[in-house]
Amino acid sequence: MRMFTVNKDKNKDFTVLNIADPQIDYELWDGRATSFDTVRFTLGKIIPKVKPDMITMTGDFADEFGRELYDTIITYIDSFGIPWAPVMGNHDHEDGCDPYIVAEMLSETEHCLFEAGDPALGCGHYTVAVEEDGRLVTAFIMMDSHHRKYITDENGKEVRVNVPYSDGQYRWYESQVDALRSIGCEDSTLVVHFPLYEYKYAWEAARRPRDGTSGPSETASRWNAGYEDSLGTNYEPVEPLVEKSPMFEIAKRLGHTKNILCAHDHGNASSIVYEGIRLTYGLKTGSGGYFAGQNGAAVITVGEKGVKSVRYEYVSLDGI
Numbered sequence: 001m002r003m004f005t006v007n008k009d010k011n012k013d014f015t016v017l018n019i020a021d022p023q024i025d026y027e028l029w030d031g032r033a034t035s036f037d038t039v040r041f042t043l044g045k046i047i048p049k050v051k052p053d054m055i056t057m058t059g060d061f062a063d064e065f066g067r068e069l070y071d072t073i074i075t076y077i078d079s080f081g082i083p084w085a086p087v088m089g090n091h092d093h094e095d096g097c098d099p100y101i102v103a104e105m106l107s108e109t110e111h112c113l114f115e116a117g118d119p120a121l122g123c124g125h126y127t128v129a130v131e132e133d134g135r136l137v138t139a140f141i142m143m144d145s146h147h148r149k150y151i152t153d154e155n156g157k158e159v160r161v162n163v164p165y166s167d168g169q170y171r172w173y174e175s176q177v178d179a180l181r182s183i184g185c186e187d188s189t190l191v192v193h194f195p196l197y198e199y200k201y202a203w204e205a206a207r208r209p210r211d212g213t214s215g216p217s218e219t220a221s222r223w224n225a226g227y228e229d230s231l232g233t234n235y236e237p238v239e240p241l242v243e244k245s246p247m248f249e250i251a252k253r254l255g256h257t258k259n260i261l262c263a264h265d266h267g268n269a270s271s272i273v274y275e276g277i278r279l280t281y282g283l284k285t286g287s288g289g290y291f292a293g294q295n296g297a298a299v300i301t302v303g304e305k306g307v308k309s310v311r312y313e314y315v316s317l318d319g320i
């Protein structure tokens, strides 16, 4: 298996910045800036402040396939000179985009850690381990959550569904956990694009609606008992297109993955511990695709025993 390693300094936290859904396009945001400008504006503020040791990217590089768009965003992320590890989003598979063309572009990119892996599983299955003093403190298990497709339902209606995870992917995930355990690593984060179904259950369990009766229906101002360590909020329904899969139950049973990171719902940026696993949405970076008001990036802090915290860095686009 392909395992990349990045180094953590002893006695110093290791900081991971997650870029979510840049999904750049040719649209102007608010009539004044391209979506790529909004990404540059956002990361131009966050990167010097957070000084990440690694960047993850939870997919959807561009809204549609165009070599120029992909080239633009890939070259820009690489320009920070920081190791970065992406997964493919649905847009990197759909609307004429071939993820293997993107994978080829990534393979020629200096600081990018990426491995397409076995094509029977999808595009992009690999692990990045964080090493301190010869010991692996945590690892990021990167998986493809595929794309959406149209099918005709029993009423003859065209409906959009996702391509589900496969048994091969579950076996691959288990093999990563086994391999990490065999070399003494006891902590991992699973990184995918689509939220798992359990994000919906987590949100329903944790959220206390604003003022009980009023305010945006999908936001939370306080959290229910037992969920006080939740953060962020969601501005759109947590209704995963992804069918309920055994992925979460497998992660729970193995007890190795303590964090799951996803993206895709541009208006959602919450982080909730549900049944022992922290389920975190990335925070949308830039205005591309559609913009639902939350902008910035998520920050994951790794200590000597693995991931120790998750937070959001918000950037207002008003100043652009």
Ligand SMILES: [Fe+2]
Pocket: 060, 089, 090, 091, 193, 263, 264, 265
């Ligand atoms: Fe997406």
